[in-house]
Amino acid sequence: MPLTRFSADAFGVVTICLVALLILLGLLCIIYSFYFRSRIRSQGFNQLSYFSGPWIIRITFILFAIWWGFGEVIRLSLLRRAINLKWQETVCKCYIVSNLGFAEPCLFLTLVFLLRAPLQKMELGILSRSWNGKTAGYIILYCLPMFLLQLFVILIGPQLNREKSSQRKLPSYFTAATERVDNITICTYPLLSTIFLGIFAMILTAYLFWLGSRILKLVINKGLQKRVYVLIFSVSSFLPLRVLLLGLSVLVKPDPILFQVLVLLAFLALFGCAGVCICMLVYYPVADSLALGNIQDIEARRRVDDDHNDTISLIANQSHLEEESGRISPSRNSDASTKRGSISFRTFERDGTSMGTFVELSLFSPSRDATPPGSPPLLGWPMRPPTQVLGP
Numbered sequence: 001m002p003l004t005r006f007s008a009d010a011f012g013v014v015t016i017c018l019v020a021l022l023i024l025l026g027l028l029c030i031i032y033s034f035y036f037r038s039r040i041r042s043q044g045f046n047q048l049s050y051f052s053g054p055w056i057i058r059i060t061f062i063l064f065a066i067w068w069g070f071g072e073v074i075r076l077s078l079l080r081r082a083i084n085l086k087w088q089e090t091v092c093k094c095y096i097v098s099n100l101g102f103a104e105p106c107l108f109l110t111l112v113f114l115l116r117a118p119l120q121k122m123e124l125g126i127l128s129r130s131w132n133g134k135t136a137g138y139i140i141l142y143c144l145p146m147f148l149l150q151l152f153v154i155l156i157g158p159q160l161n162r163e164k165s166s167q168r169k170l171p172s173y174f175t176a177a178t179e180r181v182d183n184i185t186i187c188t189y190p191l192l193s194t195i196f197l198g199i200f201a202m203i204l205t206a207y208l209f210w211l212g213s214r215i216l217k218l219v220i221n222k223g224l225q226k227r228v229y230v231l232i233f234s235v236s237s238f239l240p241l242r243v244l245l246l247g248l249s250v251l252v253k254p255d256p257i258l259f260q261v262l263v264l265l266a267f268l269a270l271f272g273c274a275g276v277c278i279c280m281l282v283y284y285p286v287a288d289s290l291a292l293g294n295i296q297d298i299e300a301r302r303r304v305d306d307d308h309n310d311t312i313s314l315i316a317n318q319s320h321l322e323e324e325s326g327r328i329s330p331s332r333n334s335d336a337s338t339k340r341g342s343i344s345f346r347t348f349e350r351d352g353t354s355m356g357t358f359v360e361l362s363l364f365s366p367s368r369d370a371t372p373p374g375s376p377p378l379l380g381w382p383m384r385p386p387t388q389v390l391g392p
Contacts, residue, residue: 005182007257011264012078018271019069025275026062029282033058036286054117056132058282060139061110065274068103071095072267075187088185092178093154100193101150105143107274108204111235113139114281115211118218146200153192173250189246189263198243205236231280238273242266 033055073079075095080088113135157175174191212232219225245266252259 008260009078011260012076015076015264015267016073018268019073022069022271022275023066025278026066029278029286030059030062032286033282036290039290054114054132054135057110057114057117057135060136061107061114062278062282064103064106064110065278068099068107068270068274071099071103075099077184077186081184085180085183085185089178092185092187095187096177096190096193097147097150097154100189100197101147102143104197104270105146105200106139107277108201108239109139109142111277111281112204112207112211115208115215115231119211119214146196149196150193153190153196157190157192189249191247191250194243194246194250198240198247201239201243205239208232208235227280227284230276234273234276238269242269242273245269 037055074091080091083091117131117135153175154177157170160170160175173188176188177190177193178185179188180186209232212228215228216225219228245262249259249262249266252262
């Protein structure tokens with residue numbers, strides 16, 4: 001018995017540490033999402049608004065994962081020894097309804113909606129202002145049947161075992177959410193709850209396979225294809241594995257180490273799935289969008305620098321031209337200084353090499369710089385003032 005209790009406490013400490021790591025990752029991704037959202041608003045990256053469209057549902061997915069993690073911590077007997085047995089049983093029943101009836105189904109549904117979003121029309125999908133609110137409502141609505149079934153198993157299921165009729169009586173492990181061992185109430189997983197969860201996960205897994213196949217047809221980037229493959233593989237393998245391990249846990253006593261190992265492995269399966277989904281659906285999209293925004297910043301600064309260099313070259317050539325005209329003909333210099341109708345300058349490539357051509361530019365409107373009658377027309381285009389050239 002001391003060895004069994006020591007192993008349960010050790011598994012509990014591991015669970016608490018992993019949940020803390022999951023919460024830390026989730027909070028960092030939430031902060032990252034808010035930073036990305038503020039970056040778009042402050043710097044006017046309207047082109048990236050498509051990628052920030054599902055930001056509320058992404059944060060909701062993280063919150064569901066954190067909720068599930070708190071439930072996994074509460075079920076540990078390590079933290080429930082200070083309360084009486086009656087309250088321990090109540091905590092275990094609330095854990096089944098909260099995690100298996102709400103948190104885990106909402107995780108699966110949120111994952112489905114996030115993968116389904118890129119396949120929708122832009123005006124009806126994540127660019128729509130009401131998409132986040134509607135999606136959150138659909139998640140709660142589709143989760144409601146699962147929540148009611150788990151509530152039925154916890155509240156009505158034990159009453160079926162008390163019926164005298166043998167036709168209605170079920171084995172205790174079908175509906176039992178607790179078992180007392182050495183003055184400690186251990187949380188168990190009712191087989192009916194696991195069956196309902198397995199059916200729900202199987203339906204969503206099949207739908208995710210179909211969504212993944214459609215997404216892979218649209219993705220042309222190999223990096224994104226790898227992410228989709230990793231996401232589909234993790235969901236399709238970890239979720240059935242968790243359901244299988246929870247189903248096997250009813251075959252052993254809740255006290256032995258084997259039960260603790262099965263429960264820990266089931267926890268690790270969903271923990272790995274949640275971690276992969278947070279990275280693939282929250283962190284990487286935000287990181288890629290921010291990198292794209294940085295590239296746009298660099299490109300915009302490069303264009304401004306090029307325009308600035310062209311303006312400086314233009315002014316320098318204008319001054320040089322005025323000096324030359326002053327040396328050749330004072331009358332022309334005076335005429336140019338008063339009218340400044342047009343100038344010529346040598347164009348340069350971006351690397352600084354001369355192209356060897358001259359372009360005639362009109363500094364003012366054609367009405368003010370009209371050429372004398374009979375003179376050849378000026379070649380070139382109206383030059384923008386330097387303030388416009390340097391502007392964004």
